[in-house]
Amino acid sequence: MDRRKTISKLNSLLRGELAATETYQQVMDKAGNNAAISDLRTIHEDHRELANEFRKHVHDFGSNPDQDSGAWGKFAKAITGTAKVLGQRVALKALETGEKQGITSYENALKDPDIPPECRSLISESLSRCRSHIQLLDRLLAKRK
Numbered sequence: 605m606d607r608r609k610t611i612s613k614l615n616s617l618l619r620g621e622l623a624a625t626e627t628y629q630q631v632m633d634k635a636g637n638n639a640a641i642s643d644l645r646t647i648h649e650d651h652r653e654l655a656n657e658f659r660k661h662v663h664d665f666g667s668n669p670d671q672d673s674g675a676w677g678k679f680a681k682a683i684t685g686t687a688k689v690l691g692q693r694v695a696l697k698a699l700e701t702g703e704k705q706g707i708t709s710y711e712n713a714l715k716d717p718d719i720p721p722e723c724r725s726l727i728s729e730s731l732s733r734c735r736s737h738i739q740l741l742d743r744l745l746a747k748r749k
Contacts, residue, residue: 606718610665610719610720611665611666613716613719614665618658618662619670619673621654621658621706623673624702624703626673627698631695638692639747647740650733654730654733693748697745699741706730706731710731714727
């Protein structure tokens with residue numbers, strides 16, 4: 605196991621979770637009191653919990669976790685910001701696109717034979733949550749047709 609590679613991968617996944625929390629917060633701030641806000645809060649909380657778990661894992665491997673979402677976060681916020689101007693349906697589609705990116709990142713991480721077992725369960729849990737988030741976002745989108 606290459607500890608530096610593991611830390612790098614964990615920090616990359618952490619940045620994705622940070623980007624998710626930022627973009628969900630941005631959409632919720634603009635959404636007001638509509639019916640979707642409760643569901644969006646639930647997903648936001650999931651991403652916040654996962655970010656904390658990734659931070660813990662990075663610490664466990666003897667390093668400092670990244671503090672911001674980096675380039676992906678800036679891109680995600682720009683897309684979500686644009687989507688908010690265009691309406692709630694577009695904002696939800698942007699969130700769904702972010703969840704799909706998360707799924708790809710987690711699936712790729714699980715394919716890496718160098719990822720230690722203690723990280724695999726967190727990555728698998730994160731993948732499962734992203735999939736359930738997409739189902740929830742799909743239901744919200746179906747209500748807005």
